[in-house]
Amino acid sequence: MTEPELLPILGQPVPERRDAARNRDALMCAAARLVDSCGVEAVTMDAVAEAAGVGKGTVFRRFGNRAGLMARLLDESEAAFQASVISGPPPLGPDAPPYERLIAFGRARLTSNLANADLLLAASGADTGRSYAAYSFTATHVRYLLGQLGVRGDIALLATALLAPLEVPILRQQVNIEQMDVERIVAGWEDLVGRVVSGPVTP
Amino acid sequence: MTEPELLPILGQPVPERRDAARNRDALMCAAARLVDSCGVEAVTMDAVAEAAGVGKGTVFRRFGNRAGLMARLLDESEAAFQASVISGPPPLGPDAPPYERLIAFGRARLTSNLANADLLLAASGADTGRSYAAYSFTATHVRYLLGQLGVRGDIALLATALLAPLEVPILRQQVNIEQMDVERIVAGWEDLVGRVVSGPVTP
Numbered sequence A, B: 001m002t003e004p005e006l007l008p009i010l011g012q013p014v015p016e017r018r019d020a021a022r023n024r025d026a027l028m029c030a031a032a033r034l035v036d037s038c039g040v041e042a043v044t045m046d047a048v049a050e051a052a053g054v055g056k057g058t059v060f061r062r063f064g065n066r067a068g069l070m071a072r073l074l075d076e077s078e079a080a081f082q083a084s085v086i087s088g089p090p091p092l093g094p095d096a097p098p099y100e101r102l103i104a105f106g107r108a109r110l111t112s113n114l115a116n117a118d119l120l121l122a123a124s125g126a127d128t129g130r131s132y133a134a135y136s137f138t139a140t141h142v143r144y145l146l147g148q149l150g151v152r153g154d155i156a157l158l159a160t161a162l163l164a165p166l167e168v169p170i171l172r173q174q175v176n177i178e179q180m181d182v183e184r185i186v187a188g189w190e191d192l193v194g195r196v197v198s199g200p201v202t203p
Helices: A018-038 A045-052 A056-063 A066-087 A098-115 A117-123 A132-148 A155-166 A168-177 A182-198 B018-038 B045-052 B056-063 B066-087 B098-115 B117-123 B132-148 B155-166 B168-177 B182-198
Strands: none
Touching (some): A018 A045, A018 A056, A045 A056, A045 A066, A056 A066, A066 A117, A066 A132, A098 A117, A098 A155, A098 A168, A098 A182, A132 A155, A132 B168, A155 A182, A155 B155, A155 B168, A155 B182, A168 B132, A168 B155, A182 B155, A182 B182, B018 B056, B018 B066, B045 B056, B056 B066, B066 B098, B066 B117, B098 B117, B098 B168, B098 B182, B117 B168, B155 B168, B155 B182, B168 B182
16 A cells, blocks of 8 residues: 655656546546635545545655645646647737737736635645746736736736735635625736736827 | 722723833833834843833733733834824825825834734734734725825735735745845835736726
């Protein structure tokens, strides 16, 4: 039942045994299903092991701890989001005009950040829980689209200004404390994009 | 040396003994001085007790723990900030036109958030560490100024859009990771205000 550790060859990825790969897929699948059906709070290492039909030790060896498991789930979700931006169908993907892509990006990011809010908190106790790599991807994409739209100004800071209201603590506050409707937040973001893209009117 | 606990009278504030008030002032003063000179990291309950010339037990009774002490320091800083917005000199205070007040607010908030970044993290492990009451004050102020400027749209969401880039995790990332100059961030925020206040240009 145990997976023997192979000595890694320097500079070469360790080959994954076929049953280990199967275990990993089963675990990720079981964990994602549990999160979807019961919420992040209810997902324990025990529950994942049971749902995937593997020993508890396998889950711990694979993810280290609960935060590690949540971080991996987040990585998978982030990878899927990035793929749909890079090569998915329009309006999020490349076959749409830049303004439509930007609007679609905001809606998709807002929705996925809200959906992953509990996962983000469970994955890390740090500031926002989102990795700098994930932020960097979204920042690069928004900068690119602002450039395509011919926006003048400090594009890096304007991109951050568009991304900042989509951060999880702000969305959670709007939805959970101020009881704002998600469609209202989306509409507000689209209005913000309109103002940022139009540029300041000099009287 | 111990401060006897008085039974509180329901609905009445417990009168503070004169030596307890002196202790509190001495402790807050010593803690603030230590933070200024050595940084948040270096400030321990022991160091504060020694600097204020009181017993360690007094510091723990007063603040509970280190996070409690940091939260109190933050409260004092927040109260001073709010006072300067409500009744301080222009351009932050009321004797300035709304646009100048808004620009002054952004600069002051950005500076104080950066200065208090370590305090915010030490005071709490939660999302941003800032209380909803503190957020609520700044949101109300920015909404009021946008109203004074005749800005049309969803004022609550536009105020949040202006406040979001001033949140500590974003500022820390810009300054510590992306090595951005603070003056550049301030200028970027002023440009954002110009765009938000101008409104979207309908072609």
